Amino acid sequence: MSDKRKDQYASAIFEIATAEGNIDKISGELYAFSQALEKSRELYVSLSDNSIPFEKRNQIVLDLLSNKASAATLGVIVMLVSAGRIKDLPDISKELSVKVAEQQEKEVAYVRSAVSLSDEQLKKLREALNKATNKQLDLKVTVDEELLGGITATIGDTVIDGTVKSRLQKLREKLEAKQ
Amino acid sequence: MRAFNAATIFAAEAPNGNFLPGDINEFYWGSAAFLVVVAFLLWKVRPSIVKMFKKSNEQTKNEVEWAQNAADDAQCEFSEFKSKLGDISSEREQILTEARESAQNLEEELKQKAHQDAEEVKTRFSHDTELSRVQAQNEVKQQLARVALTAAENIVADSLDEKTHDQLLDDYISSNLKKANN
Structure with a gap:
């Protein structure tokens, strides 16, 4: 994914989080999940492999986060998995963190x-x-x-x-x- | 005297009692005929014989002269040859001397080259040996450092409890605060 597209995803998520009024939490949860994704090769492969049916990948995300993350965070992650962009979550998450930090000076x-x-x-x-x-x-x-x-x-x-x-x-x- | 006595006896024994046998006229005529023959021969044959002798003499003289000249030429050639032989001998000596000098120079050069090569090999070997020694030393040191660090990592990892982690965090925070104050 190009840097421009990552930035666009980060901007969209930033808008959603701002609209939800829970920007710090969503940003923190996305960052934590991106770290988990970077540490676990198995999770990374399972979620980014488009040959695995979307429902199955979606179920993995729900099993992992349904009781631990906010609904907005869960929705963003499911959206990235369905779009086949979950492998870019670490970069998107960092970009989002920068945007959030900039907003808060x-x-x-x-x-x-x-x-x-x-x-x-x-x-x-x-x-x-x-x-x-x-x-x-x-x-x-x-x-x-x-x-x-x-x-x-x-x-x-x-x-x-x-x-x-x-x-x-x-x-x-x-x-x-x-x- | 003995011959005269023998001739006297021979004459006395002859049928006519003369010294010459037979008729004395035969003797005169014979002598005259002989003289005529001799005169004829002297008149006709002698010039040819003299000419022949002269010619032969001339030829012999020429031959002697030719032989003399040939001998002189031979002598000259011999002298020249001898002189050349002398030159050749001297040249040979010179060539031999030069060859000996060249051989000595070559021998010296070869000796020097061999010496230089030996020195180079010795130096290279010494350098390589030193390099290998240093490399081996470095490898051993690196190996030791790795082993020591691995051991240290294991010891540190085992000895890091919650209290130590907290202490490390406190040290980190206080170190940053110190930087801020400075």
Whole structure:
């Protein structure tokens, strides 16, 4: 899918979410589902394979999200599956997050954490990153166990890395550089 | 004397008692005839014989002269040949000397080349050996680093409990706050 079309999808979803008056929730749910889609190869293949009947793919989405996501989010995902665009959800979701953040005069910070964060931790983290970057940030958090521990945040071109994995990587580079 | 005595005896024994046998007139006529023959021969044959001798003499003289000339030529050629032989000998010596010098130079060049090649091979071998040693060392170090890092990752992953995760998050937040304050 071209960037223009992704942007058009993101704009349409943004309009729907705005009309629903639940833009943060819909945007957050779509982002969370896109992360799940990126992590699970099986889910990605099942939903993006057009040879599987639409009803079956639709049922998978309903089974996964019917009690966890809002009706608007569910409707958007079902629409993307039926249009054969579900594989573009990660990009559309990011574009939507940017639009939402822009509307709120914020910037999106993509946070990856080794463990899930509590609301209080999220609040502290948001405040700290807001102060560090001198911007109002909308955090999009993903749990990534491969980081081993710690957090990394990407705001635009800036990466603030505090993960155990990156520290070990630096240690490896130092060891190899000494040779 | 003995011959005179023998002739006297021979004459005494002859039928006419003379020294010459037979009639004395025969002797005169015979002698006259002989003289006539001799005179005839001297008159007719002698010039031819003299001419023949002269011719023969001339021919012999020419032949002697030719032989003399041939001998002189031969002598000249011999001298020339000898001289050439001398030149050849000297040239041969020169060629031999040059050949010896060339051979010595070639030998020196070959020795130097062999020495240089040996040095190059030695240097290359030494360089390759050093390179291999460094590579092996680096590979071992990288391997050790990988093993150490993998072990460290495993240890860290096992030792990271909820409290440590919270601590890491707090460190991250405080580090960002410090940056903001600075």
